[in-house]
Amino acid sequence: MPFRTTHRTARHLPRGASSGPRLAPGAVGGDPRTAGSPGAPDAPGGSGPKAAPRTPNTPPAGRRRGEGAWGWLFVSPMVLILGLFLVLPILMALWVSLLDWDGQSNPFTGQAKFVGLDNYRALLTEDGLDRTLFATSLRNNVYYVALTVPLQTGLALVLALIVNQRLLRARGALRTTFFFPSVTSSIAVSTVFLFLFQGSGAVNTLLSWIGVKGPNWFADSRGVLSTLLGGLGIVDPDHPPGVLADHSFMGLSWYEWLSGPSVAMCTIILLAVWTTSGTFMLIFLAALQDIPRELEEAAAIEGVNRRQMLRHVTLPALRPVLFLVLTLGTIATWQVFDQVYVMGQGAPGNTTLTPAFLSYSTAFDDADFGQGAAIAFILLALILLITALQRWALRERGPRPGRNR
Amino acid sequence: MNATATAAPKARAAAPARGRPVLGRFPLPLRVLGYALVVGAALLYLLPFALQLVTGFKTDPDAAAHPLGLVPTTPTTAAYQRLFGLSQAGDGVPFLRWLGNSTLIAVLVTAGRVLFDSMAGYALARMRFRGRSLLFGFVVGVMAVPGVALLIPKFLVLNTFGLFDTYTGMILPLMVDAAGIFIMKQFFESIPREVEEAARVDGAGVIRTFWSVVLPMARPALITLTILSFQGSWNEFTHFLVATQSGQYETLTTGLARFVSGGLGGGTQYPLKLAAALLATVPVAALFFCFQRYFVQGANSGAVKE
Numbered sequence: 001m002p003f004r005t006t007h008r009t010a011r012h013l014p015r016g017a018s019s020g021p022r023l024a025p026g027a028v029g030g031d032p033r034t035a036g037s038p039g040a041p042d043a044p045g046g047s048g049p050k051a052a053p054r055t056p057n058t059p060p061a062g063r064r065r066g067e068g069a070w071g072w073l074f075v076s077p078m079v080l081i082l083g084l085f086l087v088l089p090i091l092m093a094l095w096v097s098l099l100d101w102d103g104q105s106n107p108f109t110g111q112a113k114f115v116g117l118d119n120y121r122a123l124l125t126e127d128g129l130d131r132t133l134f135a136t137s138l139r140n141n142v143y144y145v146a147l148t149v150p151l152q153t154g155l156a157l158v159l160a161l162i163v164n165q166r167l168l169r170a171r172g173a174l175r176t177t178f179f180f181p182s183v184t185s186s187i188a189v190s191t192v193f194l195f196l197f198q199g200s201g202a203v204n205t206l207l208s209w210i211g212v213k214g215p216n217w218f219a220d221s222r223g224v225l226s227t228l229l230g231g232l233g234i235v236d237p238d239h240p241p242g243v244l245a246d247h248s249f250m251g252l253s254w255y256e257w258l259s260g261p262s263v264a265m266c267t268i269i270l271l272a273v274w275t276t277s278g279t280f281m282l283i284f285l286a287a288l289q290d291i292p293r294e295l296e297e298a299a300a301i302e303g304v305n306r307r308q309m310l311r312h313v314t315l316p317a318l319r320p321v322l323f324l325v326l327t328l329g330t331i332a333t334w335q336v337f338d339q340v341y342v343m344g345q346g347a348p349g350n351t352t353l354t355p356a357f358l359s360y361s362t363a364f365d366d367a368d369f370g371q372g373a374a375i376a377f378i379l380l381a382l383i384l385l386i387t388a389l390q391r392w393a394l395r396e397r398g399p400r401p402g403r404n405r
Numbered sequence: 406m407n408a409t410a411t412a413a414p415k416a417r418a419a420a421p422a423r424g425r426p427v428l429g430r431f432p433l434p435l436r437v438l439g440y441a442l443v444v445g446a447a448l449l450y451l452l453p454f455a456l457q458l459v460t461g462f463k464t465d466p467d468a469a470a471h472p473l474g475l476v477p478t479t480p481t482t483a484a485y486q487r488l489f490g491l492s493q494a495g496d497g498v499p500f501l502r503w504l505g506n507s508t509l510i511a512v513l514v515t516a517g518r519v520l521f522d523s524m525a526g527y528a529l530a531r532m533r534f535r536g537r538s539l540l541f542g543f544v545v546g547v548m549a550v551p552g553v554a555l556l557i558p559k560f561l562v563l564n565t566f567g568l569f570d571t572y573t574g575m576i577l578p579l580m581v582d583a584a585g586i587f588i589m590k591q592f593f594e595s596i597p598r599e600v601e602e603a604a605r606v607d608g609a610g611v612i613r614t615f616w617s618v619v620l621p622m623a624r625p626a627l628i629t630l631t632i633l634s635f636q637g638s639w640n641e642f643t644h645f646l647v648a649t650q651s652g653q654y655e656t657l658t659t660g661l662a663r664f665v666s667g668g669l670g671g672g673t674q675y676p677l678k679l680a681a682a683l684l685a686t687v688p689v690a691a692l693f694f695c696f697q698r699y700f701v702q703g704a705n706s707g708a709v710k711e
Contacts, residue, residue: 070611071534078525078581079540082547084566085578089558090550096561108565162443165431176697177447180454183693183700185640187658188682191665192457195472195675202456202472274450282704296427306428335553338642342662356553363557364647373557380554387549 097373103363112370119374127251134375135250136350137358143261144269144336144354149329152273156280156325157318161310163281164288175285179278186275190342193271194218217267221349225260262351268339276332280325287321288314327390334383355379461485461680468675484680499652500681503660507639507685510576510656514638517580519631523623525581526589527615531601541590547583552643560647574648575656579638585630588706592626593619632696633703636689657685 096107097119105111122130163174181189196202197217204214222237230237237259244255261269291314299313337356340346346353346361355375363372431439455475460468461484463477471478486492488500528534529541559578560569568574596619604618620627642658649659665678693700 067532067611068534071528071532071537074524074528074532074615075540077521078544078586081521081578081581082543082583085559085562086547086550086555089555089562092561092565093558096557106565107561159446162439165439174443174447175701176694177450179700179704180690180693181450182704183636183689184686185642185658185682185689187640187642187662187665188686189453191661191678191682192453194665195460195679196453196456198472198673200469200472205473274453278450279704282701286705293427300427309428331551335551337553338662341642341646342665345666356556359553360556360647363560369557369561376554376557380551383551383554384549 093373093376096369097377099370101369102367103369104367107369115370119370120378122371123374123378124250130371132251133350133353133358134355134378135252136256137353137355138250139252139257140261140265140351141334141336141354144265144272145330145333147261147266147269148272148276148333149326151269152277152280152329153322153325155273155277157284157322159277159281160284160288161314164285175282178281181275182278184275186338187342189275190271190339193267194343197267215263218264218344219348220263221351223259223262223351224266225258226255227263228260262348264344264348265352268336268343268352271339271343272333272336276329280329283321283325284318287318291317323390323393327387330386330390331383334379334386355382457679457683460676461683463676465674465676469673484674484676487677488681488684498664498677498681499655499660500684502653503655503657504684506654507657509572510579510641510645511635511638513576514579515631515634517576518582518585518634519627521581522585522630523589523620523627524615525586526591527593527619529586530590530593531598544583544586548587556643556647559644563648568648570649570651570654572654575645575654578648579641579644582634582637584706585634588630589623589626591706592623596622628696629699629702629706632692632699636692636700639689657681661685 092108098114098116099107099112100115100118101107101112122128123134124131159178163171163178197204199216199219201217203217207214226235226237226240229235235241240253240255244258245253247254249257295317296309296313299309304312335356336354337360340352340354340357341360344352346357356379359372359375359379361372362375363369430436456473459475459477460472462480462482463471463474464479464481464483467474467478483492488498490501525544529537529544563569563574563578566574568577600618600622601614604614609618640658641656642662645654645656645659646662649655652660655663661678661681664681
């Protein structure tokens with residue numbers, strides 16, 4: 001079944017290079033990143049000692065003449081397009097991030113002023129508006145990631161466990177229902193949420209039925225955490241405790257770092273959880289159906305109850321997929337852009353500003369492309385770092401789930 | 406029913422793989438709770454779309470006064486008439502232009518991806534040439550590059566080549582997709598080599614083998630790729646946002662985003678906004694309901710991409 005094959009692929013990919021042979025059974029050499037570099041002995045012709053045993057059906061070397069040229073011809077569109085629109089632009093942007101460029105002159109002829117690492121310094125070390133804005137965007141995104149990833153993963157897991165139960169007849173319909181938001185346009189669903197959460201909108205109408213007066217969602221910049229604590233009388237949001245107000249990090253007071261996501265940001269979090277849980281539910285569902293039935297039956301014979309089955313059989317078997325989902329979720333949430341563009345563009349009070357949007361608006365609205373590019377590269381480095389950390393964590397635990405198979 | 410759960414293992418092994426639950430049916434109270442939970446969740450997933458559909462047929466005051474009303478008090482197709490230019494010129498919303506651009510771009514991007522991704526996938530799966538493994542590593546690496554970090558880089562390169570604000574600049578960069586190459590490569594590796602060798606013995610050249618032997622066999626993968634490419638390029642937003650400036654190149658996503666975030670002076674005309682959003686969703690929704698299993702496959706194989 002193609003469903004299962006593709007799923008297996010997805011599960012193994014994040015292990016990266018170590019799963020090379022599995023990903024590419026025909027590839028020459030095990031590690032796609034290091035093997036087969038131009039100097040490696042994978043010369044065309046297939047007569048090399050390495051290639052021969054791998055492809056026993058290879059016709060005589062003579063028939064393969066010209067295959068190298070054909071190969072390059074076939075990959076040339078990909079090489080050209082990815083090279084021109086992915087590799088080259090990254091190099092160009094690296095250069096621009098060292099310039100003070102307003103987008104008018106040509107940045108590659110020396111007309112723009114070379115400022116070295118000034119753009120990065122302004123964002124990371126120097127006091128000033130640039131750093132405060134960047135720190136604010138980081139704070140917002142940290143809250144966004146910290147809330148969205150666990151919520152979407154947890155919800156997806158619960159939905160998958162329920163949908164996977166055979167007792168429910170409507171399995172297919174449910175799967176469709178939960179998955180549908182994921183395939184629609186992010187702009188279109190953001191529009192719908194904008195309508196639902198307006199001041200006198202559907203959500204607040206619903207809330208009023210149970211006697212709650214909903215906030216003016218998109219205009220409310222109060223931090224949820226500080227508002228909650230304020231409501232409990234623990235802190236006074238208007239007069240934060242001295243320690244928190246007096247100390248600061250990267251131009252933001254501790255109080256600002258700790259005040260929680262704003263009410264407006266919460267709507268974006270809800271939107272993200274609502275749209276992405278369907279995709280992750282499908283990934284979990286595929287993994288659940290991949291659990292060998294014999295394993296569950298063996299456990300059943302041992303006399304486990306439902307909770308023990310979940311705790312000791314199902315969840316351990318889902319572990320690699322759980323890591324995959326957490327990694328994908330984290331990478332995606334650090335890139336939130338579309339929803340921010342439609343739902344707030346940073347407003348209110350910069351509490352929906354994210355690094356991705358700040359990078360865009362710095363470059364295109366404020367015509368400071370150097371600074372915008374620098375933000376983009378810091379974000380890129382951050383995401384790659386987090387991915388690497390998660391892959392490392394994944395690899396450490398690699399052998400364990402292997403035993404389940 | 407419950408008896409089967411305690412039947413001999415052999416008998417159960419012979420039952421269909423997706424047969425009865427291993428631990429038998431849930432007790433009734435749990436089942437009721439499960440249904441309640443799931444129906445509640447399903448409502449939360451459906452209600453926004455239902456409200457969107459209904460609101461599109463409301464008048465502006467009705468939408469503002471009864472945001473939760475599932476029946477319009479005075480049903481009207483005014484929003485749709487405005488979108489299609491049948492009345493009042495759409496209040497600065499050149500919807501048909503957006504629709505045309507989105508369609509043109511999605512069709513061309515899809516055609517490009519299907520051709521180029523399968524060519525690259527085939528070469529990476531089957532041909533031996535110097536640097537192949539390196540290229541495959543490159544494809545895998547490309548999938549790891551976060552898209553938002555490319556907003557400014559993409560603008561720079563398009564600007565430098567004079568492709569900014571052109572259809573070429575909107576379409577060409579999207580015509581190759583690393584995840585698609587990956588899907589195609591995996592599929593080509595599953596085709597038995599003997600088929601191609603037989604074709605070669607019969608005197609078919611490389612292109613003929615690829616075009617008339619291998620590609621027809623790859624139909625399931627090609628359908629998946631076509632559908633995912635269409636959906637992806639139809640919903641694409643950030644690339645168009647930085648690749649264009651003039652209204653004439655606006656797509657459904659960029660046009661709608663600007664309209665909704667106030668760029669076109671839309672005010673609070675939610676029926677109009679939601680009708681536009683609905684129409685932007687319809688083609689993908691139709692594809693989704695017709696070809697669900699390809700989307701499901703995409704979620705699992707393309708999971709790599711996000």
